[in-house]
Amino acid sequence: MPHSVTKAVIPAAGLGTRFLPATKALPKEMLPVVDKPAIQYVVEEAVRAGLQDVLFVTGRNKNALENHFDRATELEMILTSKGDAQKLSRVAESTDLANVHYVRQGDPKGLGHAVLRSRDHVGGDSFAVLLGDDIIDGRDMLLERMLQVHDAKDSCVVALMEVDPAQAHLYGIATVEATDEDDVVRVRGLVEKPEPGTAPSNLAVVGRYVLKPEIYPVLEQTEPGRGGEIQLTDALLTMADDEVFGGLHGVVFRGRRYDTGDRLDYIKANVQLAVEREDLGPGLRAWLREFVDGFER
Numbered sequence: 001m002p003h004s005v006t007k008a009v010i011p012a013a014g015l016g017t018r019f020l021p022a023t024k025a026l027p028k029e030m031l032p033v034v035d036k037p038a039i040q041y042v043v044e045e046a047v048r049a050g051l052q053d054v055l056f057v058t059g060r061n062k063n064a065l066e067n068h069f070d071r072a073t074e075l076e077m078i079l080t081s082k083g084d085a086q087k088l089s090r091v092a093e094s095t096d097l098a099n100v101h102y103v104r105q106g107d108p109k110g111l112g113h114a115v116l117r118s119r120d121h122v123g124g125d126s127f128a129v130l131l132g133d134d135i136i137d138g139r140d141m142l143l144e145r146m147l148q149v150h151d152a153k154d155s156c157v158v159a160l161m162e163v164d165p166a167q168a169h170l171y172g173i174a175t176v177e178a179t180d181e182d183d184v185v186r187v188r189g190l191v192e193k194p195e196p197g198t199a200p201s202n203l204a205v206v207g208r209y210v211l212k213p214e215i216y217p218v219l220e221q222t223e224p225g226r227g228g229e230i231q232l233t234d235a236l237l238t239m240a241d242d243e244v245f246g247g248l249h250g251v252v253f254r255g256r257r258y259d260t261g262d263r264l265d266y267i268k269a270n271v272q273l274a275v276e277r278e279d280l281g282p283g284l285r286a287w288l289r290e291f292v293d294g295f296e297r
């Protein structure tokens with residue numbers, strides 16, 4: 001379905017400290033999930049939703065990321081001379097995917113600060129933000145639905161997922177009101193990483209946002225919050241209260257999401273995505289059964 005948004009912003013400037021030492025010289029978004037960097041799945045998702053213009057917000061170690069979405073002339077020449085068309089097409093996949101642009105964050109002062117760095121590129125239009133370490137399964141249409149809701153309500157939109165209440169302290173948690181659509185809620189409150197047992201609901205904000213440009217002046221005014229970082233959540237809360245700009249809506253997502261920023265979830269993501277692959281699935285499934293049997297004995 002057509003929608004008005006054309007630009008995607010992908011912040012990838014975090015320190016990725018949960019993944020050290022793997023992230024000492026590599027952004028965590030470049031860690032492979034099966035055989036593709038996590039961030040490539042995210043760019044593919046943006047393109048599928050019709051967002052061809054992709055801005056990466058990069059930090060230290062940005063070279064690996066830039067190189068991945070650029071030509072790899074030497075490698076292409078070697079594969080061409082060997083006549084290996086299949087591998088050549090794997091190399092070219094990420095080069096031809098989208099129109100990519102880059103902006104530096106400098107100091108990693110938080111997700112809100114990373115989003116603010118996109119202002120000159122985005123200008124006065126609404127835009128989508130996709131976190132580079134959150135993968136949404138390609139068969140589930142989350143971003144498309146969020147873009148529809150943005151156009152219908154003329155408001156900012158966040159993605160929400162039900163989480164185990166015991167895990168709520170790891171997320172931004174929303175207070176919501178129902179609307180007449182089953183998967184759409186009005187967001188009235190947001191609290192970032194609530195103390196265990198104090199979460200107002202089990203609806204967590206996950207890494208997809210459709211934002212109106214009015215968020216930029218709000219972000220500029222947002223003081224550093226938790227951890228000394230400029231929190232996107234704080235600016236979203238201001239948008240939620242602002243009826244003039246349409247407030248804030250949430251799309252409740254019930255599909256498959258893989259959080260590759262957390263070590264255990266990263267390992268699960270690799271297994272889940274690999275078992276569904278035609279080339280790897282049968283072998284991996286058979287091995288997993290044997291492995292689990294041996295483990296339980």
Ligand code: UTP
Pocket residue numbers: 011012013014015016017018019028029057105107108109110111113114131132133261
């Ligand atoms: P996280 O909080 O998960 O990233 O940010 P992190 O700080 O890199 O991770 P740990 O906790 O140290 O392991 C969510 C997303 O926001 C980006 C990250 O790259 C990630 O995609 N981010 C975060 C920025 O781009 N800049 C920042 O200053 C902070």
